[in-house]
Amino acid sequence: MGELKTILGEQHMSRINDTALVKWIDMPVLAISSERIDYFLNRFQGDSCSFFVGDNITIPFKSADFSIVLGLHHIGQPVDLDLKLKSKFLTRHFDGKVTNANRIAIYEKLIFLARSDDDCDIDDFVRTFILFIFNCIIFPTGNYITPGFIFPYLDDLTIFFKYAWGDAAFRFLYQEICQIGKNLYVDGCTVGLMAWLYETVLVLGVRRGLNVYTRLFCLWKSKIPLNAADTETLLKRIDSTQFCRYIHFVRWRSC
Template identity: 30%
Template sequence: MRIKNTLNHLNKLIDYNPNLNEAQNNRLRQTPFKWVFDMTDHIKVSGPLLEELLSRWDSIIHGFRVGCKTVAFAPADVCIALGLQIVGTTVPVPLNDNIDCHVKSLFNGEDVTIDNIQQKLNVLNTEQDIEDFCRLYILFAFFALYFPKKSRNVTSVPFKLLDDLNLLETYNWGQAVYEDLVESINTAAAKYAQSGGDSGKKMILSGCSAILQLVEDLVPTEEDQQFDVVAEVIRQSEVMHTNDIDTDFDATAILRKQRILFDHNKTFRERIFMFVKDFKHMTTVYFVLM
């Protein structure tokens, strides 16, 4: 079975990052999404890896079956992978609000698409309107990375919350991204099970599936590869199909890259550690004051 993702606009966002100036960078660093514009390398999600993860998904525990244990997939994984906080006010659902707001007014009634967002960003960049520029940049990130869907128009994102950039840090974005992805995994895993992994079928996995490549526990070690089931997975993944073109696929090399990607997030883990430490301190102070 061919598993496709909805991150086809992500590399457009990454390509746009070098265009950000110092003032825009400084303003974005004051939001919860301050690490997005640090992304410089294109990201490619492995279809065979996604298929293997779907086949191992436990919809009750919310984790992946590996050998005789289940590796939990939790909001903390989103926090580590994307640097998003997992405390704060719940992001209103459904994400696709139809309420008129300032951000939507910037499009003058036109459909909101990635192309339109990029055009507006170029105009705002010329006008040096930093606030509106950052609103649209984050909207771009919402649809390209955090809440991607198979749609031409930008949908399923909380437009109205972007009206006040200063309030963004009060929301639990990590939990929102996690729940959006888990809902998609649950649906896709159920369809995968029903199809029996039919190689002639295609399936779309929406949500921020790039996170799944950073779950370190799912990277087989040399010891893991001694198990027949793991060896069989690697054997069957010798060839992958991308855009209907056969491409040599080295599973070991891909898994090695995933480990490297996770290692690159070492600074994220250090930042998260400091965040947790500060949060515990704030909690202690709060109860002392009470």
Template identity: 30%
Template structure:
């Protein structure tokens, strides 16, 4: 059904202090973890590699006015409260015994959702998931991994915005293994594993540490301790869901014609964490939305929060050459921009640099651009 990788994940003990440290650094606005060296996000590739779940395909969306189905009533849900208790699902599984039929498959998937992939504070699972299980042949083709990530983000937003929120739902094993993969803090020993995929199979439980220990370690992070972007291994690239995601990312890169470039071009950047490790002229304000003007002093390109600064020393009349020069000048930058066309993926777009002398005018322009380009309010 597309969830076989979940069965491979070994027993894990959640590291509460590690998770709390991470979640306290979550930014609801920027949808990432604000570390001293920059913003790190949980990506679709991260989910696919860690849990082995499909992130491409039709979305699983539970919001909105979804008609109540008879099959929901069959599993104990109602129009007023579209929830199914985990206890009833467990009881139902025991009654089905070894009968592997459609009822067993739906019940087992709902039980998995409620206990591992989409847990909540109430010991229930949303019955609207059954809408996507009417035709079981379509279940493996849905983007379940994307739904898990959206659920995790929703819970982290809720926790950060409501100080009285005491419970954290969602798939915290994903977040914990994501931390091991990206950040070299409290990483357990990687065992010799019979199943290298998904990556959640690689990690044993970590040792207990006090909360203050984590705070100190995170505050003192250096660049060598962070992997900004996970790259699949040659073996992982052969896995269907990884291959499809890579193919989709490649298709998303658009190559504009040379006529689209001028001495004043615009390049995407990510929010306001722009200058770590580099120097930007004082007359440029760090606003997260930057206009590139080669008559000024610099060109700035950011990919996955890795900052590239091209100063006037290597600026040319061609913005592409300038950006290439910036990348060549910084040896620690990993595989980054596919510069032919100023694009790497659908996340790249056009934005502006703000200078002190016309800040008000350009701030107004920014709001227009956000709506036009990335749909932000």
């Protein structure tokens, strides 16, 4: 986001400040290990929607907790993950083709619109900013193409954040986790999953700071070994005193 901040005018920043994603303009580097992600994804129990950690600890994976980590609404109008409607915004900037809206194309469009003072372009800059965050972090995919259901919602910014985007991110990731073994890559916000895990099992991660918001940005680095055997040894030492059972309450107060 460094290049973007240097060219933004007051109007652009003012419009970004009106969105729920304003904090993302200063997003830190969020580095995670695919080996660690794979290890925990394989400990997922689909029937109970939970992760098995240690010898006898099961961590429920809930939409409300995951949404708070992302700083997005859990409650609101539900997002249809299968929505297939035409989008004026998609037509205007990507020739109406979802496949054209890959990560590089979105970023190039973002920089282009950031240099325009036209009111319509500023509106589309906000849409593209949201799209970029969604593409990179909230709804990432293995082919870097944005999921098509997002675009129709971008056409009306006045109600966009009335939708439960945190819950949508949770359901999108849940569907992907349930397909482990069938796909080569797990789409969805796995960086958010690891941040949630580090906050839930307090000994697994190193925090950036206690008062950081969005909570996802607290993710700094992991104490989890890359070696599977060493990871298993670490997890077996975890007991109930190291598991934050009141995570939902703690997070809301911190936010």
